[in-house]
Amino acid sequence: MKRLTTTHESLALGVPRSAPGAVFALTLAGGVSVDPGEGGEISFGRNRPQVDVCVGENDLQVSRKHGLLNFTDGQWWVSNTGQLPIRLPNSRWLSRGEEPIPLSDGYTPLFVRGSGRREHLLELYVAGPEGGHPVTRHDDVTVPPRRWRLSAEERLVLVVFGQRYLLHDLNPQPLSRQQTAEVLSELRPDETWTARRVEHVVIDVRGRLSAGGVFGLRREEVGEPVGNALNDNLLRELVLSTTLVPPDLALLEALD
Known part of the structure; x- marks a missing residue:
């Protein structure tokens, strides 16, 4: 497990070349990167001394250990162990006790629900098969959206x-x-x-x-x-x- 400092740039800008499947997790308080491996785990939550990634440190609505990233069956999964839900892209919510959700390669922002209307950003990035940034494909033909057939x-x-x-x-x-x-x-x-x-x-x-x-x-x-x-x-x-x-x-x- 490698530490990421508070000065690390947003994961939305990409990550250094890494082992395929490596995961990066980053908040305002810093973060970590971990290479893939069965049983690998990253915890996140409010209690800085007891979690790998601190999020919402001064917000008492964020649980001390709010969630986990686990590497199982060849990919990373996110689960919620906290009291309030976690918001994922596409307005999907993950609550405590629900089945873990697999992470896709690339960038995924998570929002940990806090007090009032506060939400705390946890940035995640899973390195793809090439490691780090996805391969650029500037000249490839654009893939059209999947349109559904209607009568x-x-x-x-x-x-x-x-x-x-x-x-x-x-x-x-x-x-x-x-x-x-x-x-x-x-x-x-x-x-x-x-x-x-x-x-x-x-x-x-x-x-x-x-x-x-x-x-x-x-x-x-x-x-x-x-x-x-x-x-x-x-x-x-x-x-x-x-x-x-x-x-x-x-x-x-x-x-x-």
């Missing part, structure tokens, strides 16, 4: 259902199933649209994306109360993958 009916329903996401509302929410059915009835007055029909379309698409590997589309993945979380996650995936794009709002032009 014409599914696209229409989801554009109506998620129009506030395509309009870039600050805090978008899906329309209710009943509201969606009413709009569809105006767009296609010769067809019968009900809240149940809308629900079936949304559930079918959600199930297909979940089977395709999208996280957060099943009740057990988001926890209770579910609220609108499943549909919110669905619509965000469709927009972020560019499966649905703002020009799709042209499908609503018949209402103008």
Whole structure:
């Protein structure tokens, strides 16, 4: 285990060439780097004398030992041993007692929840197969996002259902199933649209994306109360993958 000083630059800028799979962990109080090896462990939390990486030293809402990094089955995993959750990228939360989450190669920022609205940054970086910085690929062809296949009916329903996401509302929410059915009835007055029909379309698409590997589309993945979380996650995936794009709002032009 090598110590990183408080003057070490942000891990977001990369790390020195290292053994493939080496992990770096850094906070305002300094940090460590550890080469990969079965049983390797890094602890982090408020109690500087008893953890490898100190985070939130003066915040009593941060647990004395708030979490662990473990090297198991050929990769690094992060787990929460503290009282408050840890926020990961993509708005994913890790709470005490939940299954550890694997770390991908490269940079991962973690935010340890503290008192009030405070969050304490723990930067992590796992060296890839080449060690240190990933290989530059300036001239390679850009990999397109994974766009999901939708039928014409599914696209229409989801554009109506998620129009506030395509309009870039600050805090978008899906329309209710009943509201969606009413709009569809105006767009296609010769067809019968009900809240149940809308629900079936949304559930079918959600199930297909979940089977395709999208996280957060099943009740057990988001926890209770579910609220609108499943549909919110669905619509965000469709927009972020560019499966649905703002020009799709042209499908609503018949209402103008």
